[in-house]
Amino acid sequence: xxxxxxxxxxxxxxxxxxxxxxxxxxxxxxxxxxxxxxxxxxxxxxxxxxxxxxxxxxxxxxxxxxxxxxxxxxxxxxxxxxxxxxxxxxxxxxxxxxxxxxxxxxxxxxxxxxxxxxxxxxxxxxxxxxxxxxxxxxxxxxxxxxxxxxxxxxxxxxxxxxxxxxxxxxxxxxxxxxxxxxxxxxxxxxxxxxxxxxxxxxxxxxxxxxxxxxxxxxxxxxxxxxxxxxxxxxxxxxxxxxxxxxxxxxxxxxxxxxxxxxxxxxxxxxxxxxxxxxxxxxxxxxxxxxxxxx
Amino acid sequence: xxxxxxxxxxxxxxxxxxxxxxxxxxxxxxxxxxxxxxxxxxxxxxxxxxxxxxxxxxxxxxxxxxxxxxxxxxxxxxxxxxxxxxxxxxxxxxxxxxxxxxxxxxxxxxxxxxxxxxxxxxxxxxxxxxxxxxxxxxxxxxxxxxxxxxxxxxxxxxxxxxxxxxxxxxxxxxxxxxxxxxxxxxxxxxxxxxxxxxxxxxxxxxxxxxxxxxxxxxxxxxxxxxxxxxxxxxxxxxxxxxxxxxxxxxxxxxxxxxxxxxxxxxxxxxxxxxxxxxxxxxxxxxxxxxxxxxxxxxxxxxxxxxxxxxxxxxxxxxxxxxxxxxxxxxxxxxxxxxxxxxxxxxxxxxxxxxxxxxxxxxxxxxxxxxxxxxxxxxxxxxxxxx
Amino acid sequence: xxxxxxxxxxxxxxxxxxxxxxxxxxxxxxxxxxxxxxxxxxxxxxxxxxxxxxxxxxxxxxxxxxxxxxxxxxxxxxxxxxxxxxxxxxxxxxxxxxxxxxxxxxxxxxxxxxxxxxxxxxxxxxxxxxxxxxxxxxxxxxxxxxxxxxxxxxxxxxxxxxxxxxxxxxxxxxxxxxxxxxxxxxxxxxxxxxxxxxxxxxxxxxxxxxxxxxxxxxxxxxxxxxxxxxxxxxxxxxxxxxxxxxxxxxxxxxxxxxxxxxxxxxxxxxxxxxxxxxxxxxxxxxx
Numbered sequence: 001x002x003x004x005x006x007x008x009x010x011x012x013x014x015x016x017x018x019x020x021x022x023x024x025x026x027x028x029x030x031x032x033x034x035x036x037x038x039x040x041x042x043x044x045x046x047x048x049x050x051x052x053x054x055x056x057x058x059x060x061x062x063x064x065x066x067x068x069x070x071x072x073x074x075x076x077x078x079x080x081x082x083x084x085x086x087x088x089x090x091x092x093x094x095x096x097x098x099x100x101x102x103x104x105x106x107x108x109x110x111x112x113x114x115x116x117x118x119x120x121x122x123x124x125x126x127x128x129x130x131x132x133x134x135x136x137x138x139x140x141x142x143x144x145x146x147x148x149x150x151x152x153x154x155x156x157x158x159x160x161x162x163x164x165x166x167x168x169x170x171x172x173x174x175x176x177x178x179x180x181x182x183x184x185x186x187x188x189x190x191x192x193x194x195x196x197x198x199x200x201x202x203x204x205x206x207x208x209x210x211x212x213x214x215x216x217x218x219x220x221x222x223x224x225x226x227x228x229x230x231x232x233x234x235x236x237x238x239x240x241x242x243x244x245x246x247x248x249x250x251x252x253x254x255x256x257x258x259x260x261x262x263x264x265x266x267x268x269x270x271x272x273x274x275x276x277x278x279x280x281x282x283x284x285x286x287x288x289x290x291x292x293x294x
Numbered sequence: 295x296x297x298x299x300x301x302x303x304x305x306x307x308x309x310x311x312x313x314x315x316x317x318x319x320x321x322x323x324x325x326x327x328x329x330x331x332x333x334x335x336x337x338x339x340x341x342x343x344x345x346x347x348x349x350x351x352x353x354x355x356x357x358x359x360x361x362x363x364x365x366x367x368x369x370x371x372x373x374x375x376x377x378x379x380x381x382x383x384x385x386x387x388x389x390x391x392x393x394x395x396x397x398x399x400x401x402x403x404x405x406x407x408x409x410x411x412x413x414x415x416x417x418x419x420x421x422x423x424x425x426x427x428x429x430x431x432x433x434x435x436x437x438x439x440x441x442x443x444x445x446x447x448x449x450x451x452x453x454x455x456x457x458x459x460x461x462x463x464x465x466x467x468x469x470x471x472x473x474x475x476x477x478x479x480x481x482x483x484x485x486x487x488x489x490x491x492x493x494x495x496x497x498x499x500x501x502x503x504x505x506x507x508x509x510x511x512x513x514x515x516x517x518x519x520x521x522x523x524x525x526x527x528x529x530x531x532x533x534x535x536x537x538x539x540x541x542x543x544x545x546x547x548x549x550x551x552x553x554x555x556x557x558x559x560x561x562x563x564x565x566x567x568x569x570x571x572x573x574x575x576x577x578x579x580x581x582x583x584x585x586x587x588x589x590x591x592x593x594x595x596x597x598x599x600x601x602x603x604x605x606x607x608x609x610x611x612x613x614x615x616x617x618x619x620x621x622x623x624x625x626x627x628x629x630x631x632x633x634x635x636x637x638x639x640x641x642x643x644x645x646x647x648x649x650x651x652x653x654x655x656x657x658x659x660x661x662x663x664x665x666x667x668x669x670x671x672x673x674x675x676x677x678x679x680x
Numbered sequence: 681x682x683x684x685x686x687x688x689x690x691x692x693x694x695x696x697x698x699x700x701x702x703x704x705x706x707x708x709x710x711x712x713x714x715x716x717x718x719x720x721x722x723x724x725x726x727x728x729x730x731x732x733x734x735x736x737x738x739x740x741x742x743x744x745x746x747x748x749x750x751x752x753x754x755x756x757x758x759x760x761x762x763x764x765x766x767x768x769x770x771x772x773x774x775x776x777x778x779x780x781x782x783x784x785x786x787x788x789x790x791x792x793x794x795x796x797x798x799x800x801x802x803x804x805x806x807x808x809x810x811x812x813x814x815x816x817x818x819x820x821x822x823x824x825x826x827x828x829x830x831x832x833x834x835x836x837x838x839x840x841x842x843x844x845x846x847x848x849x850x851x852x853x854x855x856x857x858x859x860x861x862x863x864x865x866x867x868x869x870x871x872x873x874x875x876x877x878x879x880x881x882x883x884x885x886x887x888x889x890x891x892x893x894x895x896x897x898x899x900x901x902x903x904x905x906x907x908x909x910x911x912x913x914x915x916x917x918x919x920x921x922x923x924x925x926x927x928x929x930x931x932x933x934x935x936x937x938x939x940x941x942x943x944x945x946x947x948x949x950x951x952x953x954x955x956x957x958x959x960x961x962x963x964x965x966x967x
Contacts, residue, residue: 019765023766024770050567092697095694104686105690115701122943124900126708130708132933135326136326153700157701220920224395233798239540260786390925391924420723
């Protein structure tokens with residue numbers, strides 16, 4: 001507009017033009033700083049037990065990542081727990097999503113409500129109510145089993161929401177075509193429906209896994225004497241968190257980010273090949289759509 | 295839907311139903327809403343006296359409370375294989391966690407646990423502990439320090455064997471808080487926001503009572519509540535930065551706090567990080583306590599637990615632990631061993647305190663009746679969660 | 681016939697999940713309510729219709745309740761102010777960096793929550809460079825940032841920010857940019873376009889984001905535990921301590937129950953105002 005703008009006003013103009021982006025980048029930096037600190041301090045060589053001030057660079061903790069038996073045990077418990085909870089909650093959550101999207105039946109609203117309400121409940125209420133339940137029943141075996149029950153419980157809703165959003169954008173003509181070609185309903189489901197909603201199911205499973213392996217609040221109430229990875233960290237905070245915890249956190253981080261990038265790429269390729277959803281020009285990463293849908 | 299698939303769905307449903315039903319059935323033991331059955335007495339538990347300890351031994355202890363060598367040495371000497379877990383971070387939280395098990399006569403595989411005096415008493419009163427077999431622990435009978443022989447709650451030392459003793463007093467950064475010498479000094483506005491106290495009722499409140507001039511071993515409910523009121527005021531004014539467990543050491547080492555109520559052994563270890571940090575005997579005196587090895591009912595291997603107690607009560611073995619842990623050793627003869635090997639430790643008055651050093655100290659007191667205890671506890675926790 | 685079969689299979693599909701949620705979510709809520717009416721008999725708890733637990737617990741811990749809602753309300757507001765520009769930038773300004781930025785937003789999810797919070801303890805401790813800079817600028821006195829209310833709120837903002845960004849992004853991303861162009865063609869200035877077109881159309885995302893932030897933040901206790909002092913404890917800390925340390929189960933259950941009730945009421949009122957699509961959003965997504 002004003003070609004005669006002086007240098008400062010041009011700078012001001014540039015700033016105005018990009019203000020949103022600049023704020024955005026600053027916020028992203030804010031989000032990433034703690035992760036950078038965790039990474040940075042995984043190379044620290046603390047003189048005492050406290051990994052809070054920078055002392056010197058060492059690789060020894062990375063070389064010795066699995067050198068703390070208690071930590072390994074906690075990590076292994078967490079992984080086992082997360083895998084089991086993921087598989088079970090994904091299966092029953094997907095079934096529920098199918099029921100809700102594909103069928104009209106009495107009680108549908110109630111079922112919807114049942115799925116939404118756990119997501120609107122603070123974790124501390126879920127954790128404490130489950131503990132009350134176990135305590136009044138007199139269950140002596142607070143531990144892995146009760147953790148598994150709890151983790152499946154809080155994962156189901158998220159699985160349903162993710163898979164459902166996938167099913168809603170689903171073109172049923174493909175199934176009808178399969179049926180017209182003589183496929184039985186089961187074959188149709190296996191060969192047409194399942195592959196098409198698979199990215200949704202996979203995304204749901206990833207979300208369930210992430211929720212489970214990271215859960216602290218509900219686990220803290222229902223773990224009894226079992227120790228998961230987050231519970232180990234909580235206990236260790238009292239006496240100084242070992243540097244190896246930083247290393248393991250970074251490994252978990254790396255693996256999940258890679259998995260996510262891989263799924264996004266794979267998903268995009270699948271979309272391109274099938275182009276079943278022509279209205280959606282660019283796919284957003286699964287986890288994003290997940291939380292977005294929630 | 296094909297019948298095959300429907301069948302599959304139905305059977306999954308039934309499997310889940312069955313699983314849940316099994317869980318519910320298994321759960322129908324005695325809940326917390328029934329009065330506990332007559333306390334299962336430790337004595338009644340038939341303990342088979344084996345000639346030789348063997349098998350597995352699971353020990354629950356506090357973190358950083360043992361050196362790296364003692365466990366393998368013990369395994370080599372006895373053939374027992376040890377699982378050593380550091381899962382006690384707070385007496386209360388540990389009891390809350392273990393209670394559902396212990397009330398059913400189980401211990402989650404543990405044969406030995408380490409808890410502070412008052413918790414040992416409480417667990418014993420609840421019927422959760424077994425008595426020792428004196429014949430299996432000759433070193434304990436012989437080498438237990440004289441001043442620990444008759445605990446008020448266990449006069450015959452039948453169920454609680456001290457693991458380490460210690461003092462609760464001041465931990466001070468001498469550079470930043472040179473003139474903190476009394477508990478009362480912690481309330482000096484000069485140190486506002488740089489003072490911390492322990493979240494353990496029986497450490498913090500008695501010391502504050504001492505500042506108030508109360509004879510803590512004969513303190514009344516009103517004395518406790520008055521001290522708690524004082525602490526509350528300091529918390530609300532921002533004088534007290536945080537109430538902590540062991541993690542006050544973090545705040546001391548990175549400068550967040552300059553004077554705190556803390557434990558003697560930690561201070562010795564903290565000097566490794568920062569030479570300016572030291573334990574100071576408050577002019578009012580300190581609180582003396584012991585953490586005790588106890589054998590829970592339902593312990594799978596009490597014989598091995600006793601072998602462990604016997605082992606650590608050998609002064610030579612004890613010296614090895616002491617050199618790392620730096621609390622006060624309950625084992626007679628340890629000092630003599632250390633004098634030869636590590637005189638610096640043997641002459642440290644925090645580790646082997648002479649009577650003149652602890653002359654104003656008091657044995658850790660507890661509130662009187664359970665009702666009073668509950669009330670005092672509530673008041674204190676209301677301050678912690680302010 | 682087909683309809684009947686459909687219904688049967690619907691119930692079959694629904695059964696395991698519904699069963700799990702009823703037995704392990706709804707039924708426990710009943711037990712929570714029941715426990716909240718017990719009396720503490722020191723060695724056991726007795727069901728007594730003891731409503732006094734509620735008045736006792738509330739009169740003892742009303743400050744923490746109010747504080748929790750203030751902290752989480754503030755955190756939600758700050759999250760919104762930070763998240764909207766970020767989501768907007770990702771949706772419309774980032775170009776080919778879009779995926780990278782999205783990944784950066786999601787990344788914190790994949791680093792253990794507790795470690796991230798502890799990492800703030802490192803960043804904010806008295807001798808860290810951050811605090812020294814703030815001290816130099818006289819924003820912070822006495823080297824103290826940790827164990828204060830701002831630290832707790834900042835921790836909440838940090839931990840729940842992605843929950844705000846993603847739904848807003850998702851709704852912005854779905855937005856038809858032609859509408860914004862049309863507004864421009866009609867000579868609306870940037871601000872008018874934003875307030876009359878963009879913001880209303882992204883409202884479902886804002887509503888979902890605020891709920892996803894506000895609900896968990898209110899019940900949070902990890903941030904106050906690590907980053908707060910004695911004057912900053914939230915209701916979650918109290919419930920946690922009463923359950924896991926003091927074994928004052930009835931009082932704890934009463935507080936937990938009240939927390940749930942208040943949040944439900946707040947959410948329902950909010951949804952009344954903001955429309956229900958966000959929470960019950962499935963039909964909205966079908967579009």
